[in-house]
Amino acid sequence: MIIVDKIGKNFGEVQAVKDVSFTAKDGSITTLLGANGSGKSTTLRTVAALLRPDHGQVTVDGICVQQDPLGAQKLLGIFPDQFGLYTRLTAREHLEYYAELHGMSGAALENAVGEVVSLLHMEDILERRTEGFSQGQRMKVALARAILHKPKNIVLDEPTRGLDVMSIRMLRQILLELKAAGHCVLLSSHVMAEVEILSDHVVMIADGVVCADGTPADLVREAGQPNLEEAFVALTAAHGRTAA
Numbered sequence: 001m002i003i004v005d006k007i008g009k010n011f012g013e014v015q016a017v018k019d020v021s022f023t024a025k026d027g028s029i030t031t032l033l034g035a036n037g038s039g040k041s042t043t044l045r046t047v048a049a050l051l052r053p054d055h056g057q058v059t060v061d062g063i064c065v066q067q068d069p070l071g072a073q074k075l076l077g078i079f080p081d082q083f084g085l086y087t088r089l090t091a092r093e094h095l096e097y098y099a100e101l102h103g104m105s106g107a108a109l110e111n112a113v114g115e116v117v118s119l120l121h122m123e124d125i126l127e128r129r130t131e132g133f134s135q136g137q138r139m140k141v142a143l144a145r146a147i148l149h150k151p152k153n154i155v156l157d158e159p160t161r162g163l164d165v166m167s168i169r170m171l172r173q174i175l176l177e178l179k180a181a182g183h184c185v186l187l188s189s190h191v192m193a194e195v196e197i198l199s200d201h202v203v204m205i206a207d208g209v210v211c212a213d214g215t216p217a218d219l220v221r222e223a224g225q226p227n228l229e230e231a232f233v234a235l236t237a238a239h240g241r242t243a244a
């Protein structure tokens with residue numbers, strides 16, 4: 001479980017995140033939904049201990065990310081906004097390297113790599129260097145790297161960006177399987193259809209502030225709108241009027 005409590009983060013003059021709080025539960029998919037520049041990535045990077053907030057704190061399964069970033073990162077699988085693959089390494093070498101970073105070796109390492117390779121159907125790209133990989137192939141390596149140590153909590157920053165329909169369906173299926181296995185899945189998106197299909201809990205962010213949260217059905221009801229897209233427009237506009 002991930003608890004974000006009143007975090008804020010400035011970059012110089014830019015208030016990227018002003019006041020964000022929410023809880024992402026186990027066995028559930030929580031989605032941060034917001035427009036470009038609303039603060040989703042900054043929030044997720046704070047959860048992942050890649051950024052230190054100016055105020056507030058994040059706990060992951062009871063461990064405070066700010067006090068014990070390495071301890072929290074052991075409980076997290078992180079799928080970042082930039083894949084950051086090493087172009088000279090093969091997909092297998094990436095996975096083995098990350099498995100070693102997580103303290104695995106020998107048969108445990110081989111089993112962990114074998115499991116994610118089979119889960120993500122990566123057999124055909126395993127021995128290829130990642131240079132020149134398509135977006136879908138890069139997504140597979142990044143996702144495999146994020147989940148190979150079986151973290152209880154998985155954080156994904158816009159995981160479907162640039163993917164074709166079949167890759168999106170595969171990713172969606174894997175996220176649903178992780179949820180069914182009791183994992184806490186926290187992601188960001190601005191693709192309404194995807195959010196509506198996948199999310200148990202939606203946290204709407206506008207201008208660095210949470211303007212509404214609940215199930216997609218709750219939010220549609222709260223806004224009195226026919227669907228999540230219209231609800232998003234109405235709730236973020238209402239927030240803008242309140243903030244002005």
Ligand SMILES: Nc1ncnc2c1ncn2[C@@H]1O[C@H](COP(=O)(O)OP(=O)(O)OP(=O)(O)O)[C@@H](O)[C@H]1O
Nearest residue numbers: 011014015016034035036037038039040041042043
């Ligand atoms: N390292 C940084 N330095 C300066 N400004 C930053 C930095 N990171 C984020 N920002 C600014 O903070 C604000 C929030 O950015 P953030 O990336 O968190 O938004 P986002 O909701 O993830 O947007 P998108 O959907 O476009 O990825 C933006 O105005 C952005 O320009």
